[in-house]
Amino acid sequence: MKIAVLPGDGIGPEIVAQAVKVLKALNIGLEMEEAPIGGAGYEAAGDPLPEATLKLAKEADAVLLGAVGDWKYDTLPRDKRPERGLLRIRKELSLFANLRPALLYPELASASTLKPEVVSGLDIMIVRELTGDIYFGQPRGISTLENGEREGINTMRYNESEIKRIGRVAFEIAMKRNKKVCSVDKANVLETTELWRQVMIELSKEYPEVELSHMYVDNAAMQLVRAPKQFDVMVTGNIFGDILSDEASMLTGSIGMLPSASLDANNKGMYEPSHGSAPDIAGKDVANPLATILSAAMMLRYTFNDEANATRIEDAVKKALAQGYRTADIYTDGCNKVGCNAMGDAVVAAL
Numbered sequence: 001m002k003i004a005v006l007p008g009d010g011i012g013p014e015i016v017a018q019a020v021k022v023l024k025a026l027n028i029g030l031e032m033e034e035a036p037i038g039g040a041g042y043e044a045a046g047d048p049l050p051e052a053t054l055k056l057a058k059e060a061d062a063v064l065l066g067a068v069g070d071w072k073y074d075t076l077p078r079d080k081r082p083e084r085g086l087l088r089i090r091k092e093l094s095l096f097a098n099l100r101p102a103l104l105y106p107e108l109a110s111a112s113t114l115k116p117e118v119v120s121g122l123d124i125m126i127v128r129e130l131t132g133d134i135y136f137g138q139p140r141g142i143s144t145l146e147n148g149e150r151e152g153i154n155t156m157r158y159n160e161s162e163i164k165r166i167g168r169v170a171f172e173i174a175m176k177r178n179k180k181v182c183s184v185d186k187a188n189v190l191e192t193t194e195l196w197r198q199v200m201i202e203l204s205k206e207y208p209e210v211e212l213s214h215m216y217v218d219n220a221a222m223q224l225v226r227a228p229k230q231f232d233v234m235v236t237g238n239i240f241g242d243i244l245s246d247e248a249s250m251l252t253g254s255i256g257m258l259p260s261a262s263l264d265a266n267n268k269g270m271y272e273p274s275h276g277s278a279p280d281i282a283g284k285d286v287a288n289p290l291a292t293i294l295s296a297a298m299m300l301r302y303t304f305n306d307e308a309n310a311t312r313i314e315d316a317v318k319k320a321l322a323q324g325y326r327t328a329d330i331y332t333d334g335c336n337k338v339g340c341n342a343m344g345d346a347v348v349a350a351l
């Protein structure tokens with residue numbers, strides 16, 4: 001069982017070190033090899049996704065990623081910019097299914113931005129399509145019009161099979177949960193998502209036990225902070241899923257609590273926290289490593305079929321929280337404020 005470990009930029013190396021520590025403590029013979037990505041990749045090999053990193057990621061059974069971003073990319077002239085590493089690795093590995101569970105640990109009810117009674121017991125699985133939509137659609141770019149002014153273009157595109165395969169992932173997950181899927185779109189305005197809705201309805205015929213509902217994305221954003229427990233599985237496209245998952249993370253206390261799995265058709269996956277490289281807190285040992293540690297648990301569950309050890313990690317996280325350990329982002333009065341490294345140690349001790 002080989003894992004490609006890609007720490008990346010900003011807080012990436014700090015949080016990944018904690019997840020690696022936890023995986024090693026399981027002592028289940030995982031082989032790990034590190035490689036640079038993002039700004040670290042550009043520094044090392046002039047490319048945010050160096051060839052050797054992509055090769056390692058392809059050969060490994062799973063990838064553990066920290067975060068990328070906030071390096072000099074945006075200052076490079078447009079024609080000198082390599083394609084972004086994170087989007088390229090997702091595409092290269094065909095990681096079309098991004099699972100982002102927003103789960104509130106009871107100990108963090110008071111850290112949520114919402115009242116405890118609104119969020120207690122919250123357990124939402126956001127299923128986000130990851131290799132299509134406006135992120136990848138052509139045409140795209142910035143060009144100069146005849147009148148001399150500039151125009152930016154991105155294209156929202158989905159074909160039927162892309163919608164169907166992510167829909168299937170959501171329905172299959174719903175079958176193992178509470179048999180409820182809410183498909184989020186903007187079918188009142190965007191044809192791409194009108195097709196999305198049609199395909200979801202057609203696909204739902206294969207899953208008669210699952211209750212399918214539809215919601216416009218603007219309403220979904222509002223409902224998530226009004227009454228989030230109405231949701232169980234949410235399925236949506238790349239851009240809406242990106243935004244809604246950051247929103248949902250705050251219901252669980254912090255963006256530092258939201259793990260993710262990005263899977264291909266065979267459950268080979270890349271596992272990463274939903275947050276970014278957090279340049280404002282990088283190198284200060286204050287980042288919350290739990291989203292990354294919980295992503296490692298998802299790796300054991302989805303790629304290595306090791307439910308027992310996935311649960312062991314999740315239980316250890318619960319125990320560390322029950323013991324009062326909190327990083328700054330989830331700290332509330334009376335708890336024991338610790339740094340990133342000490343939180344990793346607390347989880348290892350709880351294991």
Ligand SMILES: NC(=O)c1ccc[n+]([C@@H]2O[C@H](COP(=O)([O-])OP(=O)(O)OC[C@H]3O[C@@H](n4cnc5c(N)ncnc54)[C@H](O)[C@@H]3O)[C@@H](O)[C@H]2O)c1
Pocket residue numbers: 011015066067068069070071086255256272273274275276277278279280281286287288289291329
């Ligand atoms: N998957 C990824 O690699 C990924 C995801 C999102 C953003 N990014 C990149 O990261 C860079 C910064 O983006 P941003 O500031 O919009 O988003 P961000 O998620 O990095 O940070 C947003 C806010 O959340 C806080 N935060 C994030 N993770 C935290 C953690 N583990 N513990 C405590 N606080 C945490 C940050 O300090 C910041 O205040 C950008 O370059 C962006 O493109 C990368």
Ligand SMILES: CC(C)[C@H](C(=O)O)[C@@H](O)C(=O)O
Pocket residue numbers: 069086087242274275276
């Ligand atoms: C960094 C960015 C490309 C990425 C995305 O938009 O997918 C991030 O926000 C995420 O949520 O993983």
Ligand SMILES: [Mg+2]
Pocket residue numbers: 242243246274
């Ligand atoms: Mg995001």
